[in-house]
Amino acid sequence: MxxxxxxxxxxxxxxxxxxxxxxxxxxxxxxxxxxxxxxxxxxxxxxxxxxxxxxxxxxxxxxxxxxxxxxxxxxxxxxxxPRAPVQxxxxxxxxxxxxxxxxxxxxxxxxxxxxxxxxxxxxGAPSSGPPETWREAVAEYWRLTTPDTLAIEPTADHAARQLQLAAERLGLPLAMQNVALPDASFRGATIFDFAGRPLAQIAYLNRDGEPIAFCLITDPNKRETPPTAIVVDGFNVVHWASGGFARMLIGRVPEETLKRYAALLIDNAG
Incomplete structure (x- = not known):
């Protein structure tokens, strides 16, 4: 173009x-x-x-x-x-x-x-302003994600480089062994920006072909929030915060599955 x-x-x-x-x-x-x-x-x-x-x-x-x-x-x-003048x-x-x-x-x-x-x-008319929270922003673009979006699994080297970049931008250690989930294959780590803060998205595809995302963003308020289940834009979400970072899992999967994944990630990645 x-x-x-x-x-x-x-x-x-x-x-x-x-x-x-x-x-x-x-x-x-x-x-x-x-x-x-x-x-x-x-x-x-x-x-x-x-x-x-x-x-x-x-x-x-x-x-x-x-x-x-x-x-x-x-x-x-x-x-x-051009045309001839008329009287x-x-x-x-x-x-x-x-x-x-x-x-x-x-x-x-x-x-x-x-x-x-x-x-x-x-x-329907679009929203007149930006999303209210970072979780709503994630849900807004995650609804565009399909199994085809995540169809290609990155190589081990590419996956490691993606996680390293995300770790550098966040200032938080991230490695495959820390973010691996059972019954879900790693499909890439991507860095976005929300309100001037780096937002890391780690994508997965579960064995039923359903996209799931684990997202992390710096939390300037440094809140300590236990895992909390909510629904955002039709998606099940479990979010929590600790150590200066807010985190969330999102997907059209059962709430209990996300809670189980959240417990694993809290133990392995904070």
């Missing part, structure tokens, strides 16, 4: 966040019709699930009929072939012409809006 100018990317983010200046917003909307790379970037930002409602608010608040009509005038003027040009009614001479720039914008509205109708 072609890279776009960082200024354009910032403008798209501001548009989706509802924080863009009206003139800048109208300009970036007008360009969406003829710039494929810009449309691709806009679509990727839309699919991130954040800021769609503010973008609607911006379009509705700052693009009344007069402004849309002006954009349509310019688009038609740029694309229409008495007939003045077009501003907005009704949209129905019969819709310019590509507005077609793209309106199609995008329609797609968002369909997404609202089918999936």
């Amino acid at each position: 072609a890279e776009i100018d960082p200024t354009d990317r910032d403008a798209l983010v501001a548009l989706l966040d509802g924080e863009i200046e009206p003139d800048t917003g109208e300009a970036i909307i007008a360009r969406l019709g003829g710039d494929a790379a810009l449309r691709d970037q806009f679509a990727r930002l839309e699919r991130s699930g954040q800021g769609i409602r503010p973008a609607f608010d911006f379009l509705l608040d700052t693009a009344p009929i007069e402004r849309l009509d002006a954009i349509l005038d310019r688009a038609i003027a740029d694309q229409a072939p 008495e040009p007939v003045r077009r009614k501003p907005w009704p012409l949209f129905r019969i001479a819709l310019a590509p720039v507005l077609t793209a914008v309106i199609a995008g809006i329609a797609g968002i509205w369909i997404g609202y109708a089918v999936l």
